[in-house]
Amino acid sequence: MAQVYDRVALIGLGLIASSMFWAVKRAGLAGEVTGYARSQATRDSARRIGLCDRVCDSAAEAVKDADLVVLCVPVGAMGAVAAEIAPQLKPGATLSDVGSVKQAVIEAVAPHLPAGVHFIPAHPLAGTEHSGPESGFAELFDNRWCLLVPVPDTAAEPLARLRTFWEGLGANVDEMDPAHHDLVLAVTSHTPHLIAYTMVGVADDLRRVTDSEVIKYSAAGFRDFTRIAASDPTMWRDVFLTNKDATLEILGRFTEELFALQRAIRIGDGEKLFDYFTRTRAIRRSIIEAGQDTDAPDFGRIGPKK
Amino acid sequence: MAQVYDRVALIGLGLIASSMFWAVKRAGLAGEVTGYARSQATRDSARRIGLCDRVCDSAAEAVKDADLVVLCVPVGAMGAVAAEIAPQLKPGATLSDVGSVKQAVIEAVAPHLPAGVHFIPAHPLAGTEHSGPESGFAELFDNRWCLLVPVPDTAAEPLARLRTFWEGLGANVDEMDPAHHDLVLAVTSHTPHLIAYTMVGVADDLRRVTDSEVIKYSAAGFRDFTRIAASDPTMWRDVFLTNKDATLEILGRFTEELFALQRAIRIGDGEKLFDYFTRTRAIRRSIIEAGQDTDAPDFGRIGPKK
Numbered sequence: 001m002a003q004v005y006d007r008v009a010l011i012g013l014g015l016i017a018s019s020m021f022w023a024v025k026r027a028g029l030a031g032e033v034t035g036y037a038r039s040q041a042t043r044d045s046a047r048r049i050g051l052c053d054r055v056c057d058s059a060a061e062a063v064k065d066a067d068l069v070v071l072c073v074p075v076g077a078m079g080a081v082a083a084e085i086a087p088q089l090k091p092g093a094t095l096s097d098v099g100s101v102k103q104a105v106i107e108a109v110a111p112h113l114p115a116g117v118h119f120i121p122a123h124p125l126a127g128t129e130h131s132g133p134e135s136g137f138a139e140l141f142d143n144r145w146c147l148l149v150p151v152p153d154t155a156a157e158p159l160a161r162l163r164t165f166w167e168g169l170g171a172n173v174d175e176m177d178p179a180h181h182d183l184v185l186a187v188t189s190h191t192p193h194l195i196a197y198t199m200v201g202v203a204d205d206l207r208r209v210t211d212s213e214v215i216k217y218s219a220a221g222f223r224d225f226t227r228i229a230a231s232d233p234t235m236w237r238d239v240f241l242t243n244k245d246a247t248l249e250i251l252g253r254f255t256e257e258l259f260a261l262q263r264a265i266r267i268g269d270g271e272k273l274f275d276y277f278t279r280t281r282a283i284r285r286s287i288i289e290a291g292q293d294t295d296a297p298d299f300g301r302i303g304p305k306k
Numbered sequence: 307m308a309q310v311y312d313r314v315a316l317i318g319l320g321l322i323a324s325s326m327f328w329a330v331k332r333a334g335l336a337g338e339v340t341g342y343a344r345s346q347a348t349r350d351s352a353r354r355i356g357l358c359d360r361v362c363d364s365a366a367e368a369v370k371d372a373d374l375v376v377l378c379v380p381v382g383a384m385g386a387v388a389a390e391i392a393p394q395l396k397p398g399a400t401l402s403d404v405g406s407v408k409q410a411v412i413e414a415v416a417p418h419l420p421a422g423v424h425f426i427p428a429h430p431l432a433g434t435e436h437s438g439p440e441s442g443f444a445e446l447f448d449n450r451w452c453l454l455v456p457v458p459d460t461a462a463e464p465l466a467r468l469r470t471f472w473e474g475l476g477a478n479v480d481e482m483d484p485a486h487h488d489l490v491l492a493v494t495s496h497t498p499h500l501i502a503y504t505m506v507g508v509a510d511d512l513r514r515v516t517d518s519e520v521i522k523y524s525a526a527g528f529r530d531f532t533r534i535a536a537s538d539p540t541m542w543r544d545v546f547l548t549n550k551d552a553t554l555e556i557l558g559r560f561t562e563e564l565f566a567l568q569r570a571i572r573i574g575d576g577e578k579l580f581d582y583f584t585r586t587r588a589i590r591r592s593i594i595e596a597g598q599d600t601d602a603p604d605f606g607r608i609g610p611k612k
Contacts (some may be wrong), residue, residue, distance in 0.1 A: 076576075100526075125526045128603030129590070135603070144525055174522075184519050187509050189526035194571075195501055196527075198564045200586040202556065203493050205563075213490050215592045216480075219450055220406075220431045220495035221502075223599045224530050230590035233583035240571045240579055250508065251568055255561070257511070258504045262557055265500075265546045270382075273546055277539035280506040284435070284536035286521045293529045297434030297441070299605040 004165045006031045009066035011059055011081055012073035013037040013046050014232070015127060016098045018136025020070065021051055023169040026138040036062035037133070038073075045133045060088045068165065070122075071097035071109070076238035079108030091116035094158045098124055100185060100235070102149045102178040104242035110151065118158040121149040123181065124171060125189075131232040142170035143291055149178050186246035190239055191254060194247065196228035197236075310471045312337045315372035317365055317387055318379035319343040319352050320538070321433060322404045324442025326376065327357055329475040332444040342368035343439070344379075351439045366394045374471065376428075377403035377415070382544035385414030397422035400464045404430055406491060406541070408455045408484040410548035416457065424464035427455040429487065430477055431495070437538040448476035449597055455484050492552035496545055497560060500553065502534035503542070 008030040010017040017035065024030050035052030036059045037043050046055045056062040063069045063085045071078055078099060089095060095117055099105045102121050113119050126144040128135065146166040150159055163173045176184070203214045203222065218226065240247055264272040288295045314336040316323040323341065330336050341358030342365045343349050352361045362368040369375045369391045377384055384405060395401060401423055405411045408427050419425050432450040434441065452472040456465055469479045482490070509520045509528065524532065546553055570578040594601045 125523050127526075130603050137603075145523055147523075184515050184523060185526060187512060187515050188520055188523045188528040191508075192505055192527040192531055194567060195505060195564070197583055197586050198560060198567055199498055199501060200589055201582055202497075202560050202563050204585065204589055205559070206493060206556075209490050209493050211589075211592070214494060215589065215596050215598065217431050217451055217453075217490060217494045218593045218596075218598050220433070220491065221498040221534055222494040223593050224534060225498055226586070226590040226593055227599070227605065228527055228530060229583070229586040231583075233580050233587070236583050237576050237579040241574055241576050244571055244574075247571060248568065251564070253511070254504060254508050255564070257508050258501070258557070258561070261500060261504055262554065265550055265553060268547055268550075270543050270547050273543040274539050276507055277503055277535070277537075277542050279510065280503050280532070280535040281539070283506055283510055283517075283521070284532040286517070287524045287529050287532055290521050290524075292521065292524050293533070294607050296607075297436050297443075299533065299607045301600050301602075301605045301607075 002028070003031060004029045004161060004168060005067040007066045007068075008033045009063045009069045010035045010052065011062060011069065011071050011085065013042050013051060013133045014072060015131050015135045015140075016124065017070070017072035018046075018051050018133050019126075019138065019140035020072070020136075020169060022136055022138035023141060027168045029165055029168045030068075034062040034066065042133050049134060051133055051136070059085050063088050065090055066093060068094045068096065068162070071095070071099070074235045074238040075099040075101050075105055075242050078105050079112070082109040082112040086112040086114055089114055089117045092118075094118045094120055094162060096120050096122045096162060098122060100189065100239050101243040102181045106149075106151060106178055118155055119151060120154055120159060120162050121151070121178070122162065122166070123147045123149065123185070124166070126171075127231070129227050129230040131235075139170065141166070144171055146171035146173050147181055148173060148175045149181050150175060182243050182246045186243060186250045190243055190247045191250040193228055193231065193236060194240065194251065195254070196225040199225045200229040308334070309337060310335045310467060310474060311373040313372045313374075314339045315369045315375045316341045316358065317368060317375065317377050317391065319348050319357060319439045320378060321437050321441045321446075322430065323376070323378035324352075324357050324439050325432075325444065325446035326378070326442075326475060328442055328444035329447055333474045335471055335474045336374075340368040340372065348439050355440060357439055357442070365391050369394050371396055372399060374400050374402065374468070377401070377405070380541045380544040381405040381407050381411055381548045384411050385418070388415040388418040392418040392420055395420055395423045398424075400424045400426055400468060402426050402428045402468060404428060406495065406545045407549040408487045412455075412457060412484055424461055425457060426460055426465055426468050427457070427484070428468065428472070429453045429455065429491070430472070432477075433537070435533050435536040437541075445476065447472070450477055452477035452479050453487055454479060454481045455487050456481060488549050489552045492549060492556045496549055496553045497556040499534055499537065499542060500546065500557065501560070502531040505531045506535040
């Protein structure tokens, strides 16, 4: 694949930025990739493993002369980082991000934008429960979706170029407006994460069931929740604080449904339970047909382990 | 491994029974394994794929002369099956089961027991989202736990023999009393399943978010829930109907915690969220160290897929 940007700057060097770097290299999408992380330890790790062509000691230095700057920091930090780098952004450059919430990022970043810089928020729907500069790998975005969330008056050429870039990273690309993005993600990601965190917290709290029992017998379903609930705490705190309205709405719907099923259990309404559990099976099938998950039993993790 | 029983009968030929058969063969644990399923289609499938040494057309025929009879039917069907086979059970035989709930199975099965038959309820904590006679495989129980739930006056020799049998199937074996079993499983399995079913149902209901969006963007976390919510509807209906008290208690605790986190989101209490999300990470680590899940990112399902 041909080079899409001469110089790309990644601000924040966690799972997403590090995967972007390896995927950029795999496809030769950029001439040079610079990187910056606030923590010295993260910068040291990055330098040690060859993450980024050049790791800089300031955000200002990293974004200098960059054609694409991608903010890969927690959503709550986007505004401050944008304010810091804004004076250094090259006219004609594209500023993007990878945040899981879009309306809040736009509100936080847009006021700092200098004239002549194209701001195109984005959100790759990819990740693992691991975090940090050493957790990235080139395949993370392969066949995953990246949502571009253009603001009003986004110019066509920078938008098309950013799309080409994400396709080069392996992703399928869609466009979506910010409010709809935040609602869709509240359903497919934010609420499921909160529920998983809650269930794991409940298990951890129970005094009549010991920790060791919860851990030993986790394979009966619980361990899937613990994977989700092992995700980065800072990132997820910011997601819930900044996508408050959509998350609370979906949580409200979830609670209503849960109470209806709870009532069915209490009164012994087996037909309602059976019908509900039958309907949800079809969605799994569609996800597998859409290539968004494996059909291998238990995600393929089962096999001889002794 | 040496033969543990001369003849084993499996009643019900779904995921667990079919996996038991292949694991019995792998280790040479039985002289002959007979099988029976209520549905003609299931018996036909079993015969076609060589599941069981002999597939019988009645439960009575299958259990005749068996040294171990294992009920592998949904929890709600255990009582009726026990009543049907009781007259045919050989004196000295062991009757066991694999149901996910233990108090209700004991109440349903015990009244039908003929004198001289050893009843030892059991529950292997293993499974996948697939079901039916063709979904089984010999490795299902490897390094998973099987809980034996002896009733009062269980004789030592049949108990030790059943333990040896399950160890031969690949499992680690623990003993537990029925009430505690049902509570532990409500935490590690039953409540997580109900929550997953509910979340998938909510997503399916939402008209403002189309099905295709939910499916396309499921990799952001939701797809893990859909796997759990694709489990067998009959089995899970019976679990909730028969483990009502423990499930409702854990659901109550879950709802309380969820409301506390919901309130933290509403009032913007980031510190509470961060602390909560940090605490739950440690449980994941313990599960991996206990060998109950993989540390590979995203259960190891990530990789080049294009």
